[in-house]
Amino acid sequence: MTRLARPSRRVSLAGLLTAALLATPLIATTTPAAAQPQAASTPALIPKPVSQQALDGQDFTLKPWSIVGVASSAKESRAARKVADQLTAQLRRSTGYPLPVIPLVPGVADVKLSTNGPASLGAEGYQLRVDRSAVSVTAATPEGLYRGVTTLRQLLPAKADAARRQTGPWRVAGTTIADSPRYGYRGAMLDVSRHFFSVTEVKRYIDLISLYKLNKLHLHLSDDQGWRIQVDSWPRLTTYGGSLEVNGTPGGSYTKADFAEIVRYAADHYLTVIPEIDTPGHTNAALASYADLNCDGVAPPLYTGTDVGFSSLCVGKDITYSFLDDVFREVAQQAPGDVIHLGGDEAHSTPHSDYLTFVPKAAALVTKQHKRVMGWQEIAETPLPAGSIAQYWGTDDARSQELARKAAAQGAQVVMSPANRAYLDMKYDDSTPYGQDWAGLVDVKTAYDWNPSTLVPDLPESAVAGVEAPIWTETLDDLDKLEYMAFPRLPGVAELGWSQASALDWTAYKDRLGAQGSRWDILSVNFYRAPEINWR
The missing domain is CATH 3.20.20.80 (Glycosidases)
Known part of the structure; x- marks a missing residue:
């Protein structure tokens, strides 16, 4: 059976940023209205989150020049960065995009990962928002961030988990999620x-x-x-x-x-x-x-x-x-x-x-x-x-x-x-x-x-x-x-x-399954x- 491939080396941040800049188109183009892709449908998640609301017309698309930003305290920076690296390592395999990971700068990152959320989120809770401008996952701990990123993986097309490069687009339906576990x-x-x-x-x-x-x-x-x-x-x-x-x-x-x-x-x-x-x-x-x-x-x-x-x-x-x-x-x-x-x-x-x-x-x-x-x-x-x-x-x-x-x-x-x-x-x-x-x-x-x-x-x-x-x-x-x-x-x-x-609820669950x-x-x-x- 084919198993998941794992990256054999870490690409340098400088190299990733250079690749991202080279991949950015010099002239923006628009698709004719008749050829616009259909909106992404909100995936059915397992486990079901505590709350989830669709944001109609707010689909996000991961692009070749997308950047991942990470915000965390100094104490949690290494663990939070590891969560980001795990996500991007997989997405680089499936999308072929460079997806550089940098400290979060307002207005720069397309995927924003933060452990600076309120303590009320608990050790494993998180908040997630997808709109046309960005994807944001906010938690109070690296563990909570990991749980949120796990949800993000399910929101992406299934082929995002592939072991080798696939064709896009890489759309995520607009949504907001607030989530935490029932049992520890x-x-x-x-x-x-x-x-x-x-x-x-x-x-x-x-x-x-x-x-x-x-x-x-x-x-x-x-x-x-x-x-x-x-x-x-x-x-x-x-x-x-x-x-x-x-x-x-x-x-x-x-x-x-x-x-x-x-x-x-x-x-x-x-x-x-x-x-x-x-x-x-x-x-x-x-x-x-x-x-x-x-x-x-x-x-x-x-x-x-x-x-x-x-x-x-x-x-x-x-x-x-x-x-x-x-x-x-x-x-x-x-x-x-x-x-x-x-x-x-x-x-x-x-x-x-x-x-x-x-x-x-x-x-x-x-x-x-x-x-x-x-x-x-x-x-x-x-x-x-x-x-x-x-x-x-x-x-x-x-x-x-x-x-x-x-x-x-x-x-x-x-x-x-x-x-x-x-x-x-x-x-x-x-x-x-x-x-x-x-x-x-x-x-x-x-x-x-x-x-x-x-x-x-x-x-x-x-x-x-x-x-x-x-x-x-x-x-x-x-x-x-x-x-x-x-x-x-x-x-x-x-x-x-x-x-x-x-x-x-079994009836709803089996559909999601x-x-x-x-x-x-x-x-x-x-x-x-x-x-x-x-x-x-």
Whole structure:
């Protein structure tokens, strides 16, 4: 599959300005009225903004001589400039225009990017205006500016996201937008344990999910089938425990340099990486790597099947906690975000009394690293440290809902990832060639048509931190399959996290979703062309 090309060098500002001047026509020309192009139609955005108003007759056209101006405080200048550089790097590829980036000068720039907006916009809010004279994106932070630029990319023709030069015109419909997110947590989880995905493949996933204003990338880094993150004090975790994957094919792992590159790239897309080390179950890769971690001192063989619930760390052994202390320390050093996910799900081989002992001890080792504890909903059965996050993966069953309420009663936040709605590895229908169906068949409407704040009865709305769309990879061994299962469902979950509850309407959404097809074609996304969507 063709992947997004990235610029191999930075063009100097002086060169860009020279090119822009050379590209400027010496004599202005007018098109006869009969040949005037039709006005651009306002694109249907995902996620839907808080407010958007069309400005009729105010279309903006990007020209070969257009200039991008950036205004920011000295403290934010580098980050704001990076946002501008990301935008212009892509537009130079698709338009062929030089698009120099300069400090914002009144009356000079055609595209104006500013982080000098009011603090009331919040960390991720922005205002956007398009009229015939200019495009303006204003935010209070570089992150907010990035969210606004993400919207601008959707306002441009889909071919603006192409990897190579296209023909214009590059019109943007006149509009004003004021926008900010509903929830502070909007994530996607990628399981790299069942099948390993390279740094390049993870970057591709980041490119795609960041288009829809997600801000968390949860990486499931350890499981029965493979351990994927380097831990210097326990090297066999990766050299042996990471050597295979489901079906016995060669696995892989991330060196510290690899993981640092993923973290850096995610940060450039305003995604915080949340590393997950699943415990006390889902641990066969670790148990196979070090015999001493087993209660009987005997290492099991590597596992390449897809069963769950058969493995467990030895809760009564001191070495278990020395091991986790080392692992959480080294993982914390590699992940600058404030959260570490300790798993806690499907610990069927851990006696319940041991589970109640284990989770608080493991959680204390996470907080020792000055990180917040995150875990699957089962951790709510135990006392949780302040600031904890429980991830709800229930399927509307009473027990899962009770655990969500238990987490909230302890002051924990709850991230909504209902498996029968948000799990992207569930089959669309009976004919889907891969994926699973244990949580049910999840078509595009099912993935979108639910409200995170009301899904669990009697769960306080204030306890809901946001949403996350996990994708488990037992049956997904390459990027094409991953994309097929994630798209078109992931944008719907992203909208549930960003857009206001009053904006959530399936009929209107599916029309907007259909318009994304042309963009995904340009980006070479291997998406499922759901028959209920009018793709265009």
